[in-house]
Amino acid sequence: MVKAIIAPSMLSSDFANLASEAERMLNCGADWLHMDIMALHSSAVTECCICALQDGHFVPNLTLGAPIIESLRKHTKAYLDCHLMVTNPLDYVEPLGKAGASGFTFHVEASRDNWQELVQKIKSKGMKPGVSLKPGTPIEEVYPLLDGENSVELVLVMTVEPGFGGQKFMPEMMDKVRTLRKKYPSLDIEVDGGLGPSTIEAATSAGANCIVAGSSVFGAPDPAQVITLLRGSVEEAQKRS
Numbered sequence: 001m002v003k004a005i006i007a008p009s010m011l012s013s014d015f016a017n018l019a020s021e022a023e024r025m026l027n028c029g030a031d032w033l034h035m036d037i038m039a040l041h042s043s044a045v046t047e048c049c050i051c052a053l054q055d056g057h058f059v060p061n062l063t064l065g066a067p068i069i070e071s072l073r074k075h076t077k078a079y080l081d082c083h084l085m086v087t088n089p090l091d092y093v094e095p096l097g098k099a100g101a102s103g104f105t106f107h108v109e110a111s112r113d114n115w116q117e118l119v120q121k122i123k124s125k126g127m128k129p130g131v132s133l134k135p136g137t138p139i140e141e142v143y144p145l146l147d148g149e150n151s152v153e154l155v156l157v158m159t160v161e162p163g164f165g166g167q168k169f170m171p172e173m174m175d176k177v178r179t180l181r182k183k184y185p186s187l188d189i190e191v192d193g194g195l196g197p198s199t200i201e202a203a204t205s206a207g208a209n210c211i212v213a214g215s216s217v218f219g220a221p222d223p224a225q226v227i228t229l230l231r232g233s234v235e236e237a238q239k240r241s
């Protein structure tokens, strides 16, 4: 049976106090810390400004990168679950590996031409490879990454459009989770976006076992209580299945 993993999204934390926010979440029972890495690939700008402006931004936001992961690593031994929302994830493998990232989850939309090289490199740097997909991307797109030689070990199903915390959960994404769980019973299936006490049931009964939650955890008066509730939902759903 796959393990229940609760990963507060540090995107909702106080970035100016990242180390103490991380410690606070771990004390509240977090298993992983979810790190949202959003950036514009700089060489895309140099190579073709117009393309970069039209679609080079993987998301319309800028968050953190390897230097911050490296700084945080000095303060914690926690599993740092990095979610790469960038146009060229390959550029980030070496720096994030060096910085001390634990998981490296890239987007299938940004790696259609080089996912095999990417997975190989992620593994060679000692990180756990994962693939994510945007709401508009069909689940079938990740199958080759799960069935081949260089397979990923986690699939992150986005349940909001990537880019920002605090958005509304998209329940229609649960069909992807159900399909994936049926086909891959021992896979880590992560859900990200809009998860909290009112939406967790839909995700866990579909088969998700890794739960990313930002605003619902950081915005709660008692984050530990929310983390316990999320974990309980994964475990209850697993008992029922």
Ligand SMILES: O=C(CO)[C@H](O)[C@H](O)COP(=O)(O)O
Pocket: 009, 011, 012, 034, 036, 083, 160, 161, 162, 163, 164, 165, 166, 167, 192, 193, 194, 195, 212, 213, 214, 215, 216
């Ligand atoms: O990847 C993300 C956004 O692109 C975040 O991880 C996600 O949005 C978490 O925040 P919340 O739980 O508030 O929705």
Ligand SMILES: [Fe+2]
Pocket: 009, 034, 035, 036, 083, 192, 212
């Ligand atoms: Fe994320």
